[in-house]
Amino acid sequence: MERERMLEELSTIVGKDNILSSETDRLLYGYDASLFRARPDCVVLPGSTEEVSRIVKFAQANGVHVVARGSGTNLSAGTVPTKGGIVIHFSRMNRILEIDVENQRVTVEPGVFTLTLKNQLARYGYVYQPDPASEKVSTLGGNFGENSGGPHCLKYGVTTNHILGAEVVLSDGEVIRVGGKALDQPGYDLTGLLVGSEGTLGIATKLILRIMPKPEGVKTMLAIYNSLVDAGKTVSAIIGDGIVPATLEMIDRLTIKAVEESIHAGFPLDAEAVLLIELDGLKDGMDRLAERIMEICRKNGVREVKVAKTEAERAQLWAGRKGAFGAVARLRPNYLVCDGTVPRTKLPEVLMKVMEVGKKYGLSIANVFHAGDGNLHPLILFDERNEEELRKVHLAGSEILKLCADAGGTISGEHGIGTEKKKEMLFVFTPRDISAMKKVKTAFDPEEVLNPGKVLPEVEA
Secondary structure: OOHHHHHHHHHHHHOHHHEEOOHHHHHHOOEOOOOOEOOOOEEEOOOOHHHHHHHHHHHHHOOOOEEEEOOOOOOOOOOOOOOOOEEEEOOOOOOEEEEEOOOOEEEEOOOOEHHHHHHHHHOOOEEOOOOOOOOOOOEHHHHHHHOOOOOOHHHHOOHHHOEEEEEEEOOOOOEEEEEOOOOOOOOOOHHHHHOOOOOOOOEEEEEEEEOEEOOOEEEEEEEEEOOHHHHHHHHHHHHHOOOOOOEEEEEEHHHHHHHHHHOOOOOOOOOOEEEEEEEEEOOOOHHHHHHHHHHHHHHOOEEEEEEOOOHHHHHHHHHHHHOHHHHHHHOOOEEEEOOOEOOHHHHHHHHHHHHHHHHHHOOEEEEEEEHHHOEOOEEEEEOOOOHHHHHHHHHHHHHHHHHHHHOOOEOOOOOOOOOOOOHHHHHOOOHHHHHHHHHHHHHHOOOOOEOOOOOOOOOOO
16 A cells, blocks of 8 residues: 555544654664564554554555554564554553452553553552563553563463453454453453464453452562572472462573673672572461571572562662663673573573573573573573674574473463564474464454464464
């Protein structure tokens, strides 16, 4: 479709002030936090579900692709408009519509920042548990699309465990409602299908979320190790003892160096690894449980265990963990994060193999990840201006994901597939499996309007 006519038609839906189409705008909305780049034809900022519906109807009628976007913190090129078209940006749809404390539910628009919701809920003594490291800027619509996790997913589950319902615009512009405030909705679980579908099946315009009372007590510990393997063994031992902490995070020496230079979180520079362990719940019995965890740490070669004595000390430790991805920019200009997941018992073995991959390709790899559920985040450090190094990075990343799959794990714990990991889907699914998923995509979006070319690789049926 001729671009100028497209802009004119879209301006009748959202107004000229809510369309971005300059070369700079198209460049800015053509990338996310991955290594991929493309350019949309334009960016549209709707203010309501009705406007989203009209935009999608227009796109379908004119053979134009649509990509829904929040803050672009996506790490697998899920929001890169690889086939051009319209980017729908939800910055205007950013209202918290209802906080229903009595029923422990909230209703929000997709452009609400995750941390904004958390701050509002804190006034009522409640919390929304999913906590991606990018929560300051990541949107709840993006969390819905990627099925985001975070440190607290060990105990509380990922986004899908906290989405109860949604209002969704389909590929023909029709608006449906799935799920709701009540549990155990009849019919097919379309909510479960849509969460994590990366905007390929529908576009969420309202979300109904589960919230929980803020825990009565919290205890945060930093376990310091001289061996990465010992830290990995401790993770399995804690879970194997029947203890499920709220969080169980691991940070290696290279990441510690970057964090301390950037944030000064109090991580020891001479440690090979640290575990950030947090308990929450009732105060009664928490000290006993913390002592049990410290005993397990000691049995597995811990050098020292520090306990945060104040909220300020706890906040500083978490600032180090959540700022880790940004901090590694001090080491190299770019990184590729591999989001594979392995059984906890395989952590020490797979971590050693990951480091061997780095040596094989001559690449530095930093590790900071959700150890409690085996969700690795090796950060392969490089400079994208070096084409040969970039080629090696892609090879190393794929090899690491194959290690995870071969260890009985999978290729993504929370960052999605997007464009980046499509071919690696065949590490964990057969062509027949992929073909079955394509039938779902075709049923929802027969004309490939919504986020085309994502998630599923091309296979012969």
